[in-house]
Amino acid sequence: MATLVCVLCDSIVIPLLLIDPPITSTLNLLTWCSRLFWTIDMFASASTGYLEYDGCVEMRGRRVIQRYAKTWFAFDATISSLDWIDLGLSLNAENSKNVGIMGRAMKFLLMARLLRLVRIQKVMATMSERIRSEMLVLLRVS
Numbered sequence: 001m002a003t004l005v006c007v008l009c010d011s012i013v014i015p016l017l018l019i020d021p022p023i024t025s026t027l028n029l030l031t032w033c034s035r036l037f038w039t040i041d042m043f044a045s046a047s048t049g050y051l052e053y054d055g056c057v058e059m060r061g062r063r064v065i066q067r068y069a070k071t072w073f074a075f076d077a078t079i080s081s082l083d084w085i086d087l088g089l090s091l092n093a094e095n096s097k098n099v100g101i102m103g104r105a106m107k108f109l110l111m112a113r114l115l116r117l118v119r120i121q122k123v124m125a126t127m128s129e130r131i132r133s134e135m136l137v138l139l140r141v142s
Contacts, residue, residue, distance in 0.1 A: 004123045006037050007116055014114050018107060035083045038116070042076045075118070082112050 013030050021027065046068045049059040058064060 002037070003041065004120065006034060006041075007120050007123070010034055010113065010116055014111075018111070035080075035087065038076070038080050038083060042073070042080060045072060045076065072122070075115075079113060079116055086113075 009030060013027065013034070017027070017031075046065050047061070049057050049064055050067060052058050058067075
Protein backbone atom coordinates (compact mmCIF):
# COMPACT_ATOMS: atom_id res chain seq x y z
CA MET A 1 0.00 0.00 0.00
CA ALA A 2 2.87 2.36 0.81
CA THR A 3 4.26 1.70 -2.67
CA LEU A 4 1.01 2.79 -4.27
CA VAL A 5 0.94 5.99 -2.19
CA CYS A 6 4.56 6.76 -3.07
CA VAL A 7 3.99 6.13 -6.80
CA LEU A 8 0.95 8.40 -6.77
CA CYS A 9 2.88 11.09 -4.89
CA ASP A 10 5.73 10.83 -7.41
CA SER A 11 3.28 11.10 -10.31
CA ILE A 12 2.19 14.48 -8.92
CA VAL A 13 5.48 15.87 -7.59
CA ILE A 14 7.78 14.96 -10.50
CA PRO A 15 5.80 16.79 -13.22
CA LEU A 16 5.54 19.72 -10.82
CA LEU A 17 9.33 19.77 -10.48
CA LEU A 18 9.70 19.93 -14.28
CA ILE A 19 8.24 23.44 -14.35
CA ASP A 20 10.91 24.67 -11.91
CA PRO A 21 8.76 25.84 -8.99
CA PRO A 22 10.41 27.50 -6.03
CA ILE A 23 11.73 24.74 -3.79
CA THR A 24 9.74 24.77 -0.57
CA SER A 25 10.35 22.74 2.54
CA THR A 26 7.27 20.61 1.72
CA LEU A 27 8.52 19.84 -1.78
CA ASN A 28 11.98 19.10 -0.40
CA LEU A 29 10.47 16.78 2.23
CA LEU A 30 8.40 14.89 -0.36
CA THR A 31 11.44 14.46 -2.59
CA TRP A 32 13.58 13.13 0.28
CA CYS A 33 10.81 10.80 1.50
CA SER A 34 10.42 9.40 -2.00
CA ARG A 35 14.18 8.95 -2.46
CA LEU A 36 14.56 7.16 0.87
CA PHE A 37 11.42 5.05 0.43
CA TRP A 38 12.52 3.67 -2.94
CA THR A 39 16.01 2.92 -1.67
CA ILE A 40 14.67 1.07 1.38
CA ASP A 41 12.05 -0.64 -0.79
CA MET A 42 14.82 -2.37 -2.73
CA PHE A 43 15.98 -4.14 0.43
CA ALA A 44 12.40 -4.91 1.45
CA SER A 45 11.65 -6.39 -1.97
CA ALA A 46 14.75 -8.56 -1.77
CA SER A 47 13.56 -10.02 1.53
CA THR A 48 9.83 -10.45 0.86
CA GLY A 49 8.54 -13.90 0.02
CA TYR A 50 6.41 -14.60 -3.00
CA LEU A 51 3.67 -16.96 -4.13
CA GLU A 52 4.76 -19.84 -6.36
CA TYR A 53 2.62 -20.99 -9.29
CA ASP A 54 1.50 -24.05 -7.33
CA GLY A 55 0.17 -21.87 -4.50
CA CYS A 56 3.08 -22.37 -2.06
CA VAL A 57 4.68 -19.36 -0.43
CA GLU A 58 8.45 -19.18 -1.01
CA MET A 59 10.28 -17.62 1.94
CA ARG A 60 13.81 -19.02 1.56
CA GLY A 61 16.15 -16.04 1.39
CA ARG A 62 18.31 -17.28 -1.44
CA ARG A 63 15.35 -18.01 -3.72
CA VAL A 64 13.63 -14.74 -2.86
CA ILE A 65 16.79 -12.76 -3.68
CA GLN A 66 17.31 -14.72 -6.91
CA ARG A 67 13.77 -14.02 -8.03
CA TYR A 68 14.07 -10.31 -7.18
CA ALA A 69 17.39 -10.13 -9.04
CA LYS A 70 15.74 -11.67 -12.12
CA THR A 71 12.63 -9.51 -12.05
CA TRP A 72 12.70 -5.99 -10.55
CA PHE A 73 16.24 -5.42 -9.25
CA ALA A 74 17.73 -3.85 -12.40
CA PHE A 75 14.77 -1.52 -12.79
CA ASP A 76 14.71 -0.55 -9.11
CA ALA A 77 18.48 -0.07 -8.90
CA THR A 78 18.49 2.12 -12.02
CA ILE A 79 15.70 4.38 -10.84
CA SER A 80 17.05 4.60 -7.30
CA SER A 81 20.52 5.43 -8.63
CA LEU A 82 19.01 8.18 -10.77
CA ASP A 83 17.46 9.66 -7.62
CA TRP A 84 20.82 9.85 -5.90
CA ILE A 85 22.56 11.16 -9.04
CA ASP A 86 19.86 13.84 -9.24
CA LEU A 87 20.67 14.83 -5.66
CA GLY A 88 24.39 15.03 -6.48
CA LEU A 89 23.75 17.12 -9.59
CA SER A 90 21.42 19.49 -7.75
CA LEU A 91 23.96 19.99 -4.98
CA ASN A 92 26.70 20.44 -7.57
CA ALA A 93 24.57 22.87 -9.65
CA GLU A 94 24.41 25.27 -6.74
CA ASN A 95 28.21 25.57 -6.85
CA SER A 96 28.63 25.36 -10.63
CA LYS A 97 28.62 27.95 -13.39
CA ASN A 98 27.26 25.43 -15.94
CA VAL A 99 23.76 25.54 -14.48
CA GLY A 100 22.12 25.27 -17.95
CA ILE A 101 23.71 21.90 -18.69
CA MET A 102 23.02 20.67 -15.15
CA GLY A 103 19.41 21.83 -15.42
CA ARG A 104 18.82 19.83 -18.62
CA ALA A 105 20.44 16.75 -17.10
CA MET A 106 18.31 17.08 -13.98
CA LYS A 107 15.10 17.33 -16.04
CA PHE A 108 16.04 14.15 -17.89
CA LEU A 109 16.62 12.38 -14.58
CA LEU A 110 13.25 13.59 -13.29
CA MET A 111 11.50 12.21 -16.37
CA ALA A 112 13.26 8.87 -15.89
CA ARG A 113 11.90 8.72 -12.34
CA LEU A 114 8.39 8.69 -13.80
CA LEU A 115 9.15 5.15 -14.96
CA ARG A 116 8.13 4.17 -11.44
CA LEU A 117 4.59 4.29 -12.69
CA VAL A 118 5.37 0.86 -14.13
CA ARG A 119 5.34 -0.36 -10.53
CA ILE A 120 1.63 0.43 -10.29
CA GLN A 121 0.94 -2.59 -12.51
CA LYS A 122 2.76 -4.87 -10.07
CA VAL A 123 1.07 -3.35 -7.02
CA MET A 124 -2.38 -3.55 -8.58
CA ALA A 125 -1.79 -7.18 -9.62
CA THR A 126 -0.70 -8.05 -6.08
CA MET A 127 -3.71 -6.30 -4.56
CA SER A 128 -6.03 -8.05 -7.01
CA GLU A 129 -4.46 -11.41 -6.15
CA ARG A 130 -4.91 -10.80 -2.44
CA ILE A 131 -8.51 -9.75 -2.86
CA ARG A 132 -9.28 -12.87 -4.89
CA SER A 133 -7.46 -15.03 -2.35
CA GLU A 134 -9.46 -13.57 0.54
CA MET A 135 -12.69 -14.06 -1.40
CA LEU A 136 -11.79 -17.69 -2.03
CA VAL A 137 -11.12 -18.19 1.67
CA LEU A 138 -14.48 -16.64 2.51
CA LEU A 139 -16.21 -18.86 -0.04
CA ARG A 140 -14.56 -21.97 1.38
CA VAL A 141 -15.59 -21.08 4.94
CA SER A 142 -19.21 -20.40 3.99
